[in-house]
Amino acid sequence: xxxxxxxxxxxxxxxxxxxxxxxxxxxxxxxxxxxxxxxxxxxxxxxxxxxxxxxxxxxxxxxxxxxxxxxxxxxxxxxxxxxxxxxxxxxxxxxxxxxxxxxxxxxxxxxxxxxxxxxxxxxxxxxxxxxxxxxxxxxxxxxxxxxxxxxxxxxxxxxxxxxxxxxxxxxxxxxxxxxxxxxxx
Numbered sequence: 387x388x389x390x391x392x393x394x395x396x397x398x399x400x401x402x403x404x405x406x407x408x409x410x411x412x413x414x415x416x417x418x419x420x421x422x423x424x425x426x427x428x429x430x431x432x433x434x435x436x437x438x439x440x441x442x443x444x445x446x447x448x449x450x451x452x453x454x455x456x457x458x459x460x461x462x463x464x465x466x467x468x469x470x471x472x473x474x475x476x477x478x479x480x481x482x483x484x485x486x487x488x489x490x491x492x493x494x495x496x497x498x499x500x501x502x503x504x505x506x507x508x509x510x511x512x513x514x515x516x517x518x519x520x521x522x523x524x525x526x527x528x529x530x531x532x533x534x535x536x537x538x539x540x541x542x543x544x545x546x547x548x549x550x551x552x553x554x555x556x557x558x559x560x561x562x563x564x565x566x567x568x569x570x571x
Contacts, residue, residue: 392456399444400451407447410456411440418464425468427556435467507561515554518542522550 398406415436422432439460443450453459512520521540525531526547533551537544 393454396450396453396456399447400449402447407444410443414457414460415440418460421461422464422468425465426471428560431471435464435471439463439467504562508558511557511561512554515557519550519554522547523554526551 395406395410399410418439419432419436422435423429426432426435442463443460450456512523515523518540522536525536525539526533531539533544533547536542536547540547
């Protein structure tokens with residue numbers, strides 16, 4: 387899209403044009419959704435983020451008239467949102483892992499219930515994995531073996547071990563993310 391045409395549309399949005407905003411949404415929403423999905427590997431969370439970004443753009447639409455390159459602005463906003471997502475996920479995972487490793491740290495009855503529920507959800511999620519993925523996950527997380535050791539014991543490549551662990555941890559992250567935010571909200 388030509389820069390002056392895009393800038394005119396941004397000015398129209400800044401002035402409250404819902405038609406111009408809908409046009410912008412239709413043009414960029416699929417790209418943004420795919421971009422976020424590629425970054426965080428979670429289609430549902432990417433949909434939510436995409437929605438949040440466009441809601442924020444509409445809410446703060448007056449700022450758009452000062453934007454020189456909307457595409458750069460949009461995808462930079464998406465990157466920051468993905469970083470925030472990973473920061474929150476890391477904190478959630480760290481909190482959950484500490485409680486699982488040290489249940490005695492649970493001070494309240496609610497935290498004890500959380501630890502029990504968390505372990506139950508993790509066990510259920512692992513049970514839904516393929517037998518090979520379960521073995522790789524358990525060898526890594528429960529037995530503390532390195533990827534090389536797992537590859538040797540199972541007679542598979544280190545890359546296959548890494549792929550299984552990546553997939554297993556992605557599944558568990560979703561469970562942890564949902565569970566931690568359910569209990570913390």
